[in-house]
Amino acid sequence: MNITTFLAAALLLVPAAATARPVFDSHVHLWDGEKSLGEYEAQVKAAGLTVSGLGVMWFGGPNQARAGNPADISARNDALIALAAKHGGVVPIATVHPYDGPAALDELARVAGRGVRLLKIHPHTQRFDPADPRVLTLVKRAGELGVIVVMDNANIVPGGDSEKLFNLALSAPQTRFVFAHMGGPNFRFWNILKMARTAEGLLGDNIYFDISATVTLAADAPIEEEFVWTMRNVGIDHILLGSDYPQFSLEQTTEALERLDLTPEEKEKIRQGNAARLFATRP
Template sequence: MSSAGSWRSIPKIDVHAHIVLHQRDDTDLVLHEPKAQLRLMEKHNVRCACILPINYPEYFPLRPERALDWLRANNEIQADIMRTAPERLLAFADCRIDGAYALRERVHSELRRAIEELGLRGLKIHPSNLKTPADDGRLRQWLDAVDAQRVPVVFHSNPSGSDPQFDESAPRTIYRAIYGRSTVFTVAHMGGAAFLETLGGDGYVGTSYGLLLIADLHGVDFCERLLRRIGIDRVLFGTDVPIFSYEDYERVFDAMGLTREEMEKIAYRNAERMLAGRPPLDS
């Protein structure tokens, strides 16, 4: 541990966590209810956590009557989760682009409902699950809606073999989607396999999964240099709990030589800006 103090001792905002109310055998998600998440947050000094939707259309087994519009159902479930601990669990809305959601008016009215009525704090876009590139024109309407509501958006970003072009969720595709816009956005997972592309971009970069991958492949010294190259003001602490654990990140952050100020920015100061709908400092 560095003289800057342990990662656990710093109060944190986790910008990327999931609540799993119903376990499904065909995913890597295990049951993880709000009270389990709150216990972990207590133990690891995490002040609040952004709860991102899971983006599985069938994810509402207890409410089959809502199957007609899984997006509305998912957003309501997100609001229910947030009500269990309003200041600590900050839920984001989900999005879809098929059916009526190809229509601009429907997109705007559902996001307005999610933010203004349900109190959700931003939007999650998962290009791979939507099976479309991040710069798809149908997603532009969602970005317009996000800007109108002045809330942040987070993009899943980890190109993989399930995406034949290997670029649906690559950072370069997200940067292309955002180019010329004032949208406040986060590239999650540090871009995964395409993490070097975050060096050329702007906006926020979330550490969920990506930091663990890069630490494993290249070591913590590389991680430290990479975070500084990306720009400490752009980096947000995200975990993908419960898929990964808070301990996984403590090991990496404690082994890096970041200063106390750099750690505090990554731990919570940058996240406060993001949640307030403001771009990274100096951008």
Template sequence: MKRLLFPIIALLLGAGPALGQDEVFDSHVHLHAGAESLDAYHAQNAADGVEATGFAAMWFGGPNQARAGDVAAMRAAHDATLELASANPRMLPIATVHPYDGDAALAELDRVAGLGFKVLKIHPHTQRFDLADPRVGTLVERAGARGMVVLIDNAGIVPNDTVHLFNLALAHPGTRFIFAHMGGLDFRAWNILPLARTADGLLADNIYFDISGTVLLAADSPLEEEFVWTMRNVGIDRLLLGSDFPQLSLARTLAALDALDLGEEEAAKIRYGNARRLFGLD
């Protein structure tokens, strides 16, 4: 594609105005301050000249949020997030519970699933849980049974997170997973997927990735060719666009995607088509 050859420093520190793309779904938006954050997200996109056709948003975003033992606060945050989504039809709300809250977490998961939440986000680094803990397996199994997609951080900041996430997906074939950031700078590890798919009965087709953050590092860098190779190995149909707002902007993320050597059909799937299919946006 290579229509915009922005140097990596421009991608990291502020890419220029927007990209005139068609439909865009931003699968990774943090609304730490609720409506105030939502207003800031819209304002930033307007200033950059981009527009999200839809976006998935969560209130959770730091070590002082979604802590174990704080189910009442999570419940209140879910209600506030749902209220925001009800007033903003383009917003897909994301829920968060802590695996170590056991039955209380499962009860809250059941409640939000009944309210229409389609995505559960958990974060092993900031929530400080072990991906190999059986309570994580119990939670993601329940989420899958309720038709929810499980979004888990995979930025490579937790030791061996890619290995643990791969095994989690193997153990729970009925649950669809999105692994955020596609491993960070450890993205190479996911090239095992084409081989894993050749093993009869091993892997369900249940792994997706968002490329938030990592795409900014890879575009117009020495890593780009290998990153694009990895994207195609894991499957273009399995990739989602995400900004990770407010840490990063949608405009910069779109600029990085546009800089990759992808075909227009491939890029269109990542920008919107894959999210439409996964989340049933139509």
């Protein structure tokens, strides 16, 4: 084989090698339970991807958990836990509504007792204010139980939500947070972390991000350089990959990550290493 033929063959193998690397998809919406999981798995298989784990939620759209019906929320949590028990690598992400008060705290303790390690709450679709004292009570209790709190951070609420989430994390230093979408188009706000870390005793090491959806917007865009700069300022070790399925596919997401000007080591941490470490450890 001459050198030209060898290089051509090697280049043909690059996409396959890239897709063969395992991915931990930390942000998957299963709007229709087992059926949705099957559709997700078929899509991933067709793309030639290997998934080492996925964080799943029946959360968003028609299945949103609203205040005032904690029994329905409990039933959905139980169904999600049962689904995860049937499928290796599936990490259940439960939910409550902060405004359900004591009922929300009881449900949090109940699912934590059943082994749930993640809780997602969504200010926009659940219609609550992250600055409400009931939210702080809930997330502090989550930290005491070793439960990681995932919160939407797409900045689609009036006035944005990053500032409130930042102060919430400051007020609950024993709780680990994953802020989904890393601020959306307003990701630049999170460069504040680089400065906040210089203030002694102000900020814990408790803020993580997933870059679901936002990474597909930033790749090959005029904002890409700033996006990568922000990722490094918040800390590559604190960034997770998520698809936000079914709104985006894992294939779209991984291809966008590959296009970012990051080192192979940084991409591997984001692709699966950080999520595997975070979800497997307690504070």
